[in-house]
Amino acid sequence: MTTQKLTTQKLTTQKLTTQKLTTQNATAPPGPAAPTDPVTTHAANEALAELLFSPEGRVDPYARYRRLREAVPVHHSTMGVWVLTRYDDVNDALRSRQVGKDVRTFMAGRFTGTWEQHPALGKLGSSMLWTNPPEHTRLRRIVNRVFTTNRMAAHQEFIRRRVDELLAPLADAGGGDICNDLCFPLPLSVVAQLVGVPQEEAPLLREPIRDFQRTFELGMTAADLRQADDAADFLDDYYGDLVRRKQQHRGDDLLSALIDTEDEGERLSFAELAQMCHMIIAAGSETTTYFLTNGIRLFCEHPDQADLVRADPGLLGRAIDEVLRFDPPAHMVPRTTNETVEIGGVAVPGGARLMAMIAAANRDPTRFRDPDTFDVTRDEGPSISFGAGIHSCAGWRLARMQAEAVFPAVLGRFAELTVTRPPRPRPRVAFPQVEALHVGLRGGSGTAA
Known part of the structure; x- marks a missing residue:
């Protein structure tokens, strides 16, 4: 990477200040209808800078989303990216045929012209996540043929058993790091079982997947890119070997089914199979980990809402929706x-280039009443946490199945949930993460009161 440099506006450190971001205006291409009010434009740029590059913005992104939405909801930022923060705007953009995924356009605004030489960026650019019709249609059609409701439902018993296994030592100890001891190993185990990764090998993928996910961050640094490149090399080697193993010996798993599935007489190539493994496992483990972690944290912070779900199990579906929205x-x-x-x-x-702020859209007061309140009785239609349009999440059912097992297990076994240490956020914006979530579990049927 000695000859490769991130563009000036991406920096080589994470210390971008509001002033630096605002002074980049001279290099940003003007939009035909970009806001011209200098006061609101400055307010939007300031909120975006805090969101992307300040510790305060990572701890409390929602205050910055609100300021962005109130200042300039369709904002042509000084980074050259158009930022969308209202529900209708985000939803419409994700569904629009005039909006797509041109990886070269997006990457050209972030990195130098030789970005494809980086293993991580090349891997990202060749993923189904960045394809458009008709190529995306072909790949999604194949995925849909094997990623069926019945195939996922067959894993329900495995999910329940793993929840019991992982929750037992936490119950015996009266608590612990529920993020790393339950919410991380469960989704990785489940998606590994689904795809055909041996359970003993699955934990090896966690850190490489995390490092690779840095490629989604607007504030990615040169050091981040080096780690992502190393991760991409590891993942390419691992998934390539996995595909070769499955080609030699089929199993009752999704990868074996993908190998044998034809679309208009053609099968997925070796490279496409390896990429599918990476996409499904990364998306199915990393995001579900923090979906489950966020839910447990919210129930800890809102014991009245936890009590409502305990008293009325019929609220579970709405509670899951509210965790995803909030x-x-x-x-x-x-x-x-x-x-x-x-x-x-x-x-x-x-x-x-657009950045659709899903989390901001989910707190839009024109779409959700009292949006900053966590309310498990809310019934105002779905959020867009799983996306919308042709690129919506293919594995949303599997994620919900795990929430349907984890949340009742935790709420049903423990009458009192508390956060015992302040969570430590990682420097991520697109995919916020925490290092750990230490909780106390008391009462109920799980531990002695």
């Missing part, structure tokens, strides 16, 4: 425009 595991998703498109009354030019 604090989703993915906060933003990238897009590009295929042509000029009107979003929220603003003409966004073709070839523009």
